[in-house]
């Protein structure tokens with residue numbers, strides 16, 4: 450493609466993008482495609498000769514779009530959101546055109562230094578301690594893996610990277626029963642074993658019980674195990690439970706255990722001073738991750754990973770073969786040594802665009818808006834005689850179920866499963882589910898930059914109307 454054609458196509462696509470965002474609501478929020486339906490429309494093999502861009506773009510519209518779930522749709526209340534505000538889209542367009550591989554300082558000094566500055570802006574915005582430094586990881590899963598690996602290495606004076614784990618005995622890791630599956634994945638990959646991940650019981654608010662944590666550590670020590678890492682959660686995926694950091698941190702200090710905090714979604718709320726209670730005890734924390742790509746208007750992928758002791762991180766990951774040496778050495782940050790990946794995308798640019806474009810006040814308004822939507826709607830759900838809330842809801846997520854008078858408890862799970870299916874088949878609203886104390890629950894999360902009050906009202910009407918039809922005889 451020559452540059453003339455590139456310019457023409459790019460203008461056309463930008464117009465399409467603006468139309469898309471304007472008309473998001475014309476699309477069904479969750480793709481209505483059936484398994485295999487998209488695959489069947491794609492040729493079995495690659496084309497022999499190059500095809501015309503107009504034709505490729507037409508197929509994008511005809512084949513691909515119907516198979517997309519529209520994450521920016523105002524009716525997207527499923528999982529956690531993956532925000533992509535217009536400024537972050539613009540930045541990603543530039544990132545894509547620059548197409549730099551930002552593994553070390555020298556391979557793009559601006560990418561490294563902007564990342565350093567953006568991580569510090571995020572640190573200030575979220576009220577994290579000055580000692581924290583960090584880098585952008587692709588996902589919270591990767592950041593948690595980096596934390597677990599660093600914990601393991603620090604425990605053994607950074608020797609197990611070389612010696613392997615065979616002589617080190619059993620390492621135990623701790624997290625609440627509500628922890629995200631990425632913790633299980635991290636301890637598996639780190640060679641610590643998910644059988645050695647202790648799932649600590651939770652209290653009536655689904656937060657980790659510190660007393661039980663300490664009992665588990667002591668009993669592991671008595672059994673000759675090596676307690677290595679505790680993963681605390683701020684805002685659990687299932688229902689937004691918040692673990693008590695200070696009490697967990699005190700226990701970690703007492704037994705010299707790395708404390709990692711998974712705040713993947715809820716961490717964005719720290720931009721609001723009224724939610725800083727969640728990080729009471731942060732001075733006892735070794736590392737923390739949160740995803741601006743979930744709720745801070747910065748599109749996927751962008752996970753902010755903070756550590757107190759960057760040396761522990763770098764000593765865990767640094768490998769310096771001749772072909773990667775640069776003359777700047779360690780006078781600069783080489784983020785390839787701060788995690789698993791060597792090659793790195795230029796992710797800081799979108800943060801810069803987003804933070805400057807919204808400012809602290811704009812980011813706060815975005816967060817408060819969604820927390821307000823959820824708190825108001827949760828109250829309505831709670832007041833409705835045929836619905837009930839199933840867990841505390843401090844942020845912009847609440848869990849509920851339909852429970853019409855006279856319905857047998859045993860029938861409620863399947864009734865609510867059907868309700869979820871019907872809601873999602875409508876194409877107007879997309880919710881997901883969880884289980885709370887064995888009961889099937891629907892999750893409602895607000896976070897799309899395009900969601901307004903009337904979308905919340907429509908969602909609630911849709912939920913009620915769909916529910917009522919289920920029991921009409």
Ligand SMILES: *Cc1c(COP(=O)(O)O)cnc(C)c1O
Nearest residue numbers: 588589590629631686711713714
């Ligand atoms: C979403 C989520 C994760 C995983 O996030 P990725 O960035 O997709 O790896 C981890 N922990 C919690 C609490 C989450 O909500």
